[in-house]
Amino acid sequence: MSELDRLVNGCLMPGFAGPAVPRWVVDALGEGLAGVCLYGQNLRADDPAEAAGRVASLSGAVHTARADALVAVDEEGGDVTRLEYGSGSSYPGNLALGVLDDEQVTAAVAAAIGADLRRAGVDVGLAPSVDVNSDSRNPVIGVRSFGADPGLVARHGAAWVRGLQSTGVAAAAKHFPGHGATTVDSHLDLPVVDVDEATFRRRELPPFIAAIEAGVRLVMTSHVVFPAFDEQPATLSRRLLVDLLRTELGFQGVLVTDALDMAAVRAAHGIPRAAALSLAAGSDLLLVGAEDGEEHCAAIRAAVAEHLRDGTLTEARLHEAAGRVARLRREPTATTTDEASGGVGLRAARSARRVRDLHPLAAPAVVVELRAAANMAVGAARWSLADPLRELGRLDTLVTVADDDPTPDAVVADAAGRPLVVAARDAYRSPWQERWLRRLTELRPDAVTVALGMPDDLGLVPGPALAVHGASRACTRAAAEALAGR
Structure with a gap:
């Protein structure tokens, strides 16, 4: 494999099919692959209690292949869970925590989830959702949001980040710059939030600013168009990812895309071209999606080479992205005890x-x-x-x-x-x-x-x-x- 291909691998986080880590993933990890994301399709089991054990088994196999590889899962608590995919989460989700409105409880729930993730060998929790759920018609956020008030979402998003990262699991604030005002699910189509810049800044940005101030390690992009800034979805928008998030808001961590197999970007560009365009726009880590990623990763490497040749993407930008991901892999993590959560999830759910x-x-x-x-x-x-x-x-x-x-x-x-x-x-x-x-x-x-x-x-x-x-x-x-x- 060429040095260029290894560099691209350092920016890739694919999924794979089935309940076991396939040979191609093991080989790719040996060739610099940043890591993998585990999805519900990897975790189906006859015994509902087996999901966490399945995550631990898969993460163990990944880390055996490469000790510093990243294993990521969508573990928000509440309705979006991977550790308890077969039984339902032991924790309430963001809306219940927002209704309760006790930041210490939010941090405690996130820390308990983080401890569970660490025991399962997970490095990155793709949470919290800090979207402000300003439109009740929203088909994809809803109870995943702390609420409709930007200040409340900011406070609880920051508490969630601190709680999760206290356990050594990296948090990812999502979906930048906001998915809460959409009436279209970006898994299925391209959402557009057509508001003026003043409304956007007042409503969407405070939770991301708070998460950055709390030290969040990753921010996840949204496949949402904000015409006040750009006609491209945020995942492909340098105006949003670099000018706003990096330069104005000062985020220095890893910028991870939402899954590139989602129709909002895939339909217009295909996964390989969307990946190359997102790197050029400022993303660092490409979440390839829930499908088996072997062919997608090969096609992304080819698309990146093509964009380097035509000048759409520079080698310096690619080195920058891979370097940020490599630092995330190398950064030391906190020590987590094996103490049980003590029923914090059920107590919070009762109170909410x-x-x-x-x-x-x-x-x-x-x-x-x-x-x-x-x-x-x-x-x-x-x-x-x-x-x-x-x-x-x-x-x-x-x-x-x-x-x-x-x-x-x-x-x-x-x-x-x-x-x-x-x-x-x-x-x-x-x-x-x-x-x-x-x-x-x-x-x-x-x-x-x-x-x-x-x-x-x-x-x-x-x-x-x-x-x-x-x-x-x-x-x-x-x-x-x-x-x-x-």
Whole structure:
């Protein structure tokens, strides 16, 4: 392999297919590959408790191949988890922490997550999301945000960074310069946030400034266009990445792209060209995506060579990027004890729940879970309100509803004479779920609505209700305890 190709490898963080580290990754690590990112597809297991062990096994294999390689995962707590992909996270996510609004609790939750990551051999936690969720229609951020107030998001984002990095795990503030005002999921299309510069600076930037001041080691780009600055998405915008983030805000750490297999950049440029253009724009570490990355990495190396030849990218910029990543790999990490989290996640989830006209269930309930496809960041991470209610002896029957089947009329008829609980997860953004929920509560005004996503769902219906601001295992347990009167 040429010296140039090794240099490019030092900027690449691909994914791979399957539950084991493939031979091509081992070989590439020996040829300078910066590291790998683990995704949900690597962690599927028959036993839900095996996900953390699978992460540890994979990270161990990567570090055996190259001791200073970086292993990264999306571990935000709450709905976005990899360590507990099969069971749901033991921690509430950002929205619940923002509702609680105790920065010490936020830091403690992040430190507990960091300790879990360190035990699993993970070097980089691709969190926290410091997006200000200013548009309730947002299809991809929602409960992943601390809230809609820039000051609150800034305070809790900084606390999360400090907590995570106290354990030696590098944090990545995302998605610069903000994904909270989008109404399009960048996994599927290119979002545009068309606001004036004054609004942008007042709303989007404070959390990133706070994260930088807290010493965040990485910042992740967004595939979002801000026309007030550039017609290119941030991942490809030198105006945003260098002029704003580096020069004006003073960020000196590693700038990592959001995954390049996402349609927002892939559709227009393809993965290899998007990678080369992002390096030229100022990024350092290229998150290639959840697909098997062997062919993508080869194509990126070829695209970088082509852009060097035509002058779009300079060798000095490539050396700068690879150098920043190399420093991240070499920097010493803090020592973490093996102490357990002490239940900080469940305590926080209990404190963040909010109730309306709620009385404990008089008997085991018929529990309805409204189900729809999750966004790709959440993936197939497990969630269930029925599980903790079963553990507490308050589950009669579970009914799963998808695409309006079964109908609310049929469910109400079957549940006659028994308590009825319906779990919704952002029903307000799904026309069929909104119709279904309204009809059910019209027929059964005593039915309890449990919002496991944004609390906006409670505005759809009158009557008894509970919001826990997320669907993690900690949040559903907190909901079940409230329903059981615990």
